[in-house]
Amino acid sequence: MSVRSRQPSGPEIPESEEEVLPARGQRKQRTRDALIDAALQLMNEGRSFNSLGLREITRVAGVVPTSFYRHFRDTHELGLVLVEESALTLRRMLREARRAGAPVKDMIRRSVQVYSAFVLANRLHFLFIAGERTGGSPVIRGAIRNEVDQFTAELTQDLRHLAIFPQLTPESLQMICSLVASTMLNAATDILDLPPGEASQPLEDSLVNQLRVIFLGAQLWRDE
Secondary structure (H helix, E strand, C coil): CHHHCCCCCCCCCEEEEHHHHHHHHHHHHHHHHHHHHHHHHHHHHHCCCCCCHHHHHHHCCCCCCHCCCCCCCCCCHHHHHHHHHHHHHHHHHHHHHHHHHHHHHHHHHHHHHHHHHHHCCCHHHHHHHHHCCCCCHHHHHHHHHHHHHHHHHHHHHHHHHHHCCCCCCCHHHHHHHHHHHHHHHHHHHHHHHHCCCCCCHHHHHHHHHHHHHHHHHHHHHHCC
């Protein structure tokens, strides 16, 4: 960053306020990321999210406690961000995997590969989601359910657009997509339990087959 002439002991003075904004924004983002990483690190040590305190999160992040409130109202909001950021990225990636126009069988395989790789690459986030999905804070559980509902709605919309299962009513198609969402979310725990270095292919094959069974049932389903 360029600065004006100054005395050796004086502070650096930016030539314009605009020049300092990107640096401030980067510092703010680094602090925010550090707080999120600190919470994930503590949970990776066996702590539940509900047991985490603001002061220990900031201590692990290496920032003062007052810095926390510049980014989150409370620890619940931090948890909501953890859920939202991971789910948003995953939904975008899976949606792209479905849009290539491949046959259903190939679409399932490709989606499972994307999902498995994403879970492994974001291990701490999914450990958090797996732990909070059935316990912990009602606020976080509600946020996870909302993200699952969002995934279900997007999958339903895409399958309808691709004319897959045209015989199904909107309600039945949504039911099928809800089964797909639940099956994939349940599989995350098995993926996370893989020993380091062990191939994920057998688990991916199993998940593909489970989803194919669901889709086969959808083909035969008739509303009464």
